[in-house]
Amino acid sequence: MAITLSDEVVRNAIDTAALTRRLRGLRRRSRIKALLLVAPLMLFLLSVFVLPIGLLLTRSVDNSDVSLALPNTATALSSWSSEHAPDEPLFAALAADLKASSRERVAEAAKRLNNYESGIRSSLLKTARTIRKAEAPYQPAFVEADPRWATPERWAALKQAMPRLTDFYLLAALDLQRDEMGRITGVAPENAVHLDVLIRTFVVSISVTLSCVLLGYPLAALMARSTGWVANTLLILVLLPFWTSLLVRTSAWVVLLQSRGIVNSALIWLGLLDPTQPLELIYNRAGVLIAMTHILLPFMVLPIYSVMKTIPPVYMRAASSLGAPPSSVFWRVYLPMSMPGVSAGGLLVFILALGYYITPALVGGPRDQMVSYFIAYYANQVTNWGMAAALSAILLVAVLVLYALYNRLIGIDRLRIG
Amino acid sequence: MTERFIAFEGVRKSYDGKSYVVRGLDLDVARGEFLTLLGPSGSGKTTTLMMLAGFETPTHGSITLGGGRIERVPPHRRNIGVVFQNYALFPHMTVGENLAFPLKMRRMSKADVTQCVRHALDMVRMSSFEGRRPNQLSGGQQQRIALARALVFEPQLVLMDEPLGALDKQLREHMQLEIKHLHNRLGINVVYVTHDQSEALTMSDRVGVFNDGTLQQIASPHDLYEAPANPFVATFIGENNAIAGEVVELSNGTCRIKASDGSLISAIPGGGLKIGARTTLVLRPERISLAEDLAGANRFTAHVNELIYHGDHMRLRVTVCGCDDVRIKIPAGAGRTPQPGAHIDIGWAREDCRALAQS
Numbered sequence A: 001m002a003i004t005l006s007d008e009v010v011r012n013a014i015d016t017a018a019l020t021r022r023l024r025g026l027r028r029r030s031r032i033k034a035l036l037l038v039a040p041l042m043l044f045l046l047s048v049f050v051l052p053i054g055l056l057l058t059r060s061v062d063n064s065d066v067s068l069a070l071p072n073t074a075t076a077l078s079s080w081s082s083e084h085a086p087d088e089p090l091f092a093a094l095a096a097d098l099k100a101s102s103r104e105r106v107a108e109a110a111k112r113l114n115n116y117e118s119g120i121r122s123s124l125l126k127t128a129r130t131i132r133k134a135e136a137p138y139q140p141a142f143v144e145a146d147p148r149w150a151t152p153e154r155w156a157a158l159k160q161a162m163p164r165l166t167d168f169y170l171l172a173a174l175d176l177q178r179d180e181m182g183r184i185t186g187v188a189p190e191n192a193v194h195l196d197v198l199i200r201t202f203v204v205s206i207s208v209t210l211s212c213v214l215l216g217y218p219l220a221a222l223m224a225r226s227t228g229w230v231a232n233t234l235l236i237l238v239l240l241p242f243w244t245s246l247l248v249r250t251s252a253w254v255v256l257l258q259s260r261g262i263v264n265s266a267l268i269w270l271g272l273l274d275p276t277q278p279l280e281l282i283y284n285r286a287g288v289l290i291a292m293t294h295i296l297l298p299f300m301v302l303p304i305y306s307v308m309k310t311i312p313p314v315y316m317r318a319a320s321s322l323g324a325p326p327s328s329v330f331w332r333v334y335l336p337m338s339m340p341g342v343s344a345g346g347l348l349v350f351i352l353a354l355g356y357y358i359t360p361a362l363v364g365g366p367r368d369q370m371v372s373y374f375i376a377y378y379a380n381q382v383t384n385w386g387m388a389a390a391l392s393a394i395l396l397v398a399v400l401v402l403y404a405l406y407n408r409l410i411g412i413d414r415l416r417i418g
Numbered sequence B: 001m002t003e004r005f006i007a008f009e010g011v012r013k014s015y016d017g018k019s020y021v022v023r024g025l026d027l028d029v030a031r032g033e034f035l036t037l038l039g040p041s042g043s044g045k046t047t048t049l050m051m052l053a054g055f056e057t058p059t060h061g062s063i064t065l066g067g068g069r070i071e072r073v074p075p076h077r078r079n080i081g082v083v084f085q086n087y088a089l090f091p092h093m094t095v096g097e098n099l100a101f102p103l104k105m106r107r108m109s110k111a112d113v114t115q116c117v118r119h120a121l122d123m124v125r126m127s128s129f130e131g132r133r134p135n136q137l138s139g140g141q142q143q144r145i146a147l148a149r150a151l152v153f154e155p156q157l158v159l160m161d162e163p164l165g166a167l168d169k170q171l172r173e174h175m176q177l178e179i180k181h182l183h184n185r186l187g188i189n190v191v192y193v194t195h196d197q198s199e200a201l202t203m204s205d206r207v208g209v210f211n212d213g214t215l216q217q218i219a220s221p222h223d224l225y226e227a228p229a230n231p232f233v234a235t236f237i238g239e240n241n242a243i244a245g246e247v248v249e250l251s252n253g254t255c256r257i258k259a260s261d262g263s264l265i266s267a268i269p270g271g272g273l274k275i276g277a278r279t280t281l282v283l284r285p286e287r288i289s290l291a292e293d294l295a296g297a298n299r300f301t302a303h304v305n306e307l308i309y310h311g312d313h314m315r316l317r318v319t320v321c322g323c324d325d326v327r328i329k330i331p332a333g334a335g336r337t338p339q340p341g342a343h344i345d346i347g348w349a350r351e352d353c354r355a356l357a358q359s
């Protein structure tokens, strides 16, 4: 036939290198066009999302409080080493700084310094009060206020706190620290809490994701298969939780799950449970998993459902006409074709679960709090921005690594929400 | 006809419990036959095919395949190859995996699978495409793979539901030939569904014409074209003029019809005609001649209404025998062309004109 050129002819007729170059050029042009289209959104995201988060994350390595409050001391300490005893120029520099800087500045710096030597905070504040009234020579006045000013360790701690950048918080978020020699070591076991929390966060998120898949997949399949009012009702039931506030839903679980709650009462009434020993369903891991699975289930069901909706039934017919029994039709055709929905839902639920805060706080016990709880604790209760930012940074990096891994294994282009 | 391979007996099908979409289907298919089901949209062709494939169950009646009843056999045990209208190639598998699927389902050894897949790809001349995904193929290539997949496990029966519907005309004709050749070479049964009548006529051993859930006629393409059983088939297959009239004379193998303007026409009677009954005369446009030396039995003067140019031929629309829409096909360049408004002599042989009972 005249119209179908064989591939052979086409391949020979065209210089492949030139063709590749041309194709790449065309593709680049269409990519630039696409970028221009989303430019306003990009600017918006940049200014309200990327920038603030970036600024917050810099807090995890920022250490300028001390050097800003004590600039003269910083200069003096740069030529001092801990083999020597502290001498008058050091004391004079510190005294000048304490006199020059505002009280708030000094208070900030003192708080920061406490990370390097515990107890230094109150000592510095007390010393500052006396030094402001003192005259040179300053050394006696310092030593009188606190004898530790005579030790090189105190000044070594100050020197350690001077650099503008620090890995202190990032290390602490992973239960690590630097010893006096600057080597990285683990913190004392009784202080090691963060790693545990991070692992717990991942374990809870993975468990919630798995139970959402197990519960959500059959539901999505049922929804995709049904028609008319059944399909509508199911969809509304799945969407219903979105119309109530997260707090209300979580509180509802408290009512349901507590030891005199509806679930236990019902089980006792049915005679399945000894009234003196109700099931412990709340303020523990079980409560967290139940409540989070319920709350995140729609995020799993909807992507799976929308992918299933687009699978034409003719594929299943084709498979069975080719000799596949119903089980093979499911495993070899239906499941792989609905997989993009499962992985989209899985990624969505997992990432949402990682950041969960209110639900574990309300229905979990002290050993079920996730990393967001600690971020909030550092940010709101003890105003330790460095720690809050470091934990956030670690969480963010972990998510990005997982995302990259996911992209490697499954391919983000295979992900479909609808 | 040789051995009976497929038989529908009194098959009826209703989806909604109110009306039948297939009503009382009786159909025998011989072994090795290429049968086409032809009919307008919604006439029940796909439904019939799906009952054979096992995706729909008949409400009444029985279907036998190779001697055994199959109504209760699930689709995956019927061993029937199906080519669906949109090919239904699995998008998450490569071409090779698609072809290997039915073989793996039959627990064939790895080496055999590889060999069968290669053989099937050769058969449709697509060997170099084994590693591609279906969405990287053109429509015609996908069609060939779908065909190969329906044939690779060597079923005795292959069903095709408008497999060429999505292709352009040239490719469609090419694929028609290819399917026909495959059928001849493999000696399998094919039941083919289309609503393209030229496709039905060129490919089939026999064609079953459906309308409104009933089988109107089942016959070879030649018989269907030359001896349609009723006015529906006559107008559905090819182009036919339909002239209304009344039977005034009926003898063995011939009859005379009085048209509405009183002219008498000699014709061959179809079944079920009675004297005095209303009838529809059917007459192909290409069988009417304009020549002056007409020897046929039927000669009339016609008034030319319209002249339409068609490239290789021309069509006249004339008024004759009380019918104002009689079309005549004349080859291009066949002497003087009559102009609209003119009166011309036309005529046709008795054998070319059939009187069919009105249903």
Ligand SMILES: Nc1ncnc2c1ncn2[C@@H]1O[C@H](COP(=O)(O)OP(=O)(O)OP(=O)(O)O)[C@@H](O)[C@H]1O
Binding pocket: B015, B016, B021, B039, B040, B041, B042, B043, B044, B045, B046, B047, B048, B195
């Ligand atoms: N699943 C179904 N449920 C209800 N009615 C159906 C169903 N499938 C088909 N029908 C009806 O049955 C009738 C016959 O349909 P069928 O698909 O067999 O037609 P067809 O001859 O294949 O038409 P086409 O040439 O358009 O494909 C139609 O009126 C259609 O509306």
Ligand SMILES: [Mg+2]
Binding pocket: B045, B046, B047, B161
């Ligand atoms: Mg159809």
